[in-house]
Amino acid sequence: MPRNRRNIGECPRCGKASYACSYNHFQSEDLRIDSWEHKCPDCGLRETKAFRSDEDDLAEGLDPEVCPLCGRTP
Ligand SMILES: [Zn+2]
Numbered sequence: 001m002p003r004n005r006r007n008i009g010e011c012p013r014c015g016k017a018s019y020a021c022s023y024n025h026f027q028s029e030d031l032r033i034d035s036w037e038h039k040c041p042d043c044g045l046r047e048t049k050a051f052r053s054d055e056d057d058l059a060e061g062l063d064p065e066v067c068p069l070c071g072r073t074p
């Protein structure tokens with residue numbers, strides 16, 4: 001699985017500048033999963049959001065390649 005991580009600045013909980021946004025993409029013949037994770041290695045704060053092609057997540061016109069948490073693209 002390709003992995004894409006970017007430091008996005010200060011953690012909203014502890015304020016340390018190591019808060020990171022990670023993007024993972026999984027693709028098979030009939031399933032696609034795009035998942036986003038924000039994580040702070042210092043205090044453990046973690047937020048995740050995943051879009052699956054077999055659920056209704058993508059029916060709302062969302063772009064799975066834009067982070068729903070911070071708006072960045074891979
Ligand atoms: Zn933190």
Ligand SMILES: [Zn+2]
Nearest residue numbers: 021067069070
């Ligand atoms: Zn993000």
